[in-house]
Amino acid sequence: MTIDNLYTAKSMTADRAVALIPHGAKIVAGLAVSFPPALAASLADRVRAGALGDAILYAMLAPAASAAAILAPDLGDHIRRVSLFHGGLERANDALLAGGTAPFTELLPVPFHQIPRALTEHIGVDTLITTVSPMDANGYFSLGTDTDYALAVARSGARLIVEVNPAMPYVHGDCLVHVSDVTALVEHHALLPQIPSLPRNATDEAIGAIIATMVEDGACLQMGIGAVPDAVCAALMGHRRLGIHTELLSPGLVSLIQAGVVDNSAKTLHPGKSVFTFAMGDQPLYEFLHDNPALEAHPVEHVNAPHIIAQNDRMLSVNATLQVDLSGACNSEYMNGRQYSGTGGQLDFVRGAYASKGGRSIIACHSTAAKGSVSRIVPWLDGPVTTPRTDTHIIVTEFGWADMKGKSLAERARALIAIAHPAFRDDLERAARERRLF
Structure with missing residues (x-):
């Protein structure tokens, strides 16, 4: 099968893609900018509908623009959320839930360089959802802004569901995944989250x-x-x-x-x-x-x-x-x-x-x-x-x-x-x- 045929065969809607994730899945989302908004929204819909239970979602520095749907406080009883590093969204949710009965976002304390091993060896994550650049002529997607732990999970044999976004830069280095290793791909064009620099005093x-x-x-x-x-x-x-x-x-x-x-x-x-x-x-x-x-x-x-x-x-x-x-x-x-x-x-x-x-x-x-x-x-x-x-x-x-x-x-x-x-x-x-x- 040619590269283009593979791409076409694996291309589908976000709803169909997240339907491939089974009950009890251990899911990790791309870090920060690469947290995929279309997949996250469809995943939240599936959880709300009761079609995905006993699942865990691991995330790091999740931006509100992409992750608010799946990390919404009301979903805390339906999908367990574990943070690898709290950002503004987790802090806001925890403040909102303070004194209540809904579960907070849990934290996994781990040095950054050990996260790939923690995810693949100790936790056994079975699904990665992340944003990638458009495919190149050789059938490779770049992980763009976020190689970090995503590459190790992608190469571990985990279910790899990617959101192909033309706004994601094609970055060089050891950060490429081939279309043959992708389980499903979803095309979604959205501006990447903008994280402005903090004002200096x-x-x-x-x-x-x-x-x-x-x-x-x-x-x-x-x-x-x-x-x-x-x-x-x-x-x-x-x-x-x-x-x-x-x-x-x-x-x-x-x-x-x-x-x-x-x-x-x-x-x-x-x-x-x-x-x-x-x-x-x-x-x-x-x-x-x-x-x-x-x-x-x-x-x-x-x-x-x-x-x-x-x-x-x-x-x-x-x-x-x-x-x-x-x-x-x-x-x-x-x-x-x-x-x-x-x-x-x-x-x-x-x-x-x-x-x-x-x-x-x-x-x-x-x-x-x-x-x-x-x-x-x-x-x-x-x-x-x-x-x-x-x-x-x-x-x-x-x-x-x-x-x-x-x-x-x-x-x-x-x-x-x-x-x-x-x-x-x-x-x-x-x-x-x-x-x-x-």
Whole structure:
């Protein structure tokens, strides 16, 4: 059968495609931008009709534009939802359900680079629904913005149902699936979710400027999500010969490529290529991704594996946190008594960057939260430890930076108090004495 005939034979409506998913299925949806809206809506209709029971849906950073139907609070009793990393939709649903009897979205705590193994080996996911680019002349679809865990699931023998969207960029790298491996395909043209960059304030800019001074020309960058990493990118415009090896490709990193600051000429792994595992942002980012040979997407078990990250000399990772305790441990996922995000890839890059020759791992945060009423540097964490104190390298606030490596607990506490907001330093000093750190 020719490639075109295979395509035609597997093409169907979204309703017919989701009808192939049996009761008790373990389904995973594409991450973020690749969460397929037509398939999600049809899946929600099937669940509401009682035609799909005892199923589990795994998702990560599900955007409301695509996922609201299947993640609607009223479906919680009919399909179990498990998040691999909470986004705004999960947070909003959990807030809505607080105090009620409907089930919250569960969280699977797992480092990003281990998610493919968790899905295929420990959970045994049997169905992947995801958005892909149109097929190329050789019968391959690109996973586009989201290779991450999707490629491993697609190659595991799971049922592969794809939503072919002309708006999804065709991306190069290890991110292709062949039409012969597809169970069903649905054509659906829709704009990709737009995730605007958060506005930056003076504190973000101050932190960005501090971090930029630590970046050498020729360094290899990983930037996390948020205003602080964006501020770092803006402060790096005077640098040269930078490289990119990052889980997330963001508009801030793309601006460095377009300005010639990033050319990947000094990279020791994947030289000449900007490497990422997922991308999200605005329409210009998606257009920049399309058929761009200077960019490569690779699966997250490669991009985020600490021993792979460490093969890039002068690796510099920048991630944000919600709290740092006086010993240097970081809670980056839990706030106000609720799950806020997830484990993600922070620890992957903390460990990988520090293991790199000349590498630095940086965790940044504002010194305060809640309009200055709460210190982010605290005696004890209010949530789980996302990055253990044994792994933390450099902590940055708008008041400076503190290197945790080689410091005793007392030395760490003093260094962190010095970069806390001045309004909280006396209280933190007393707390350190109560903890018997001094």
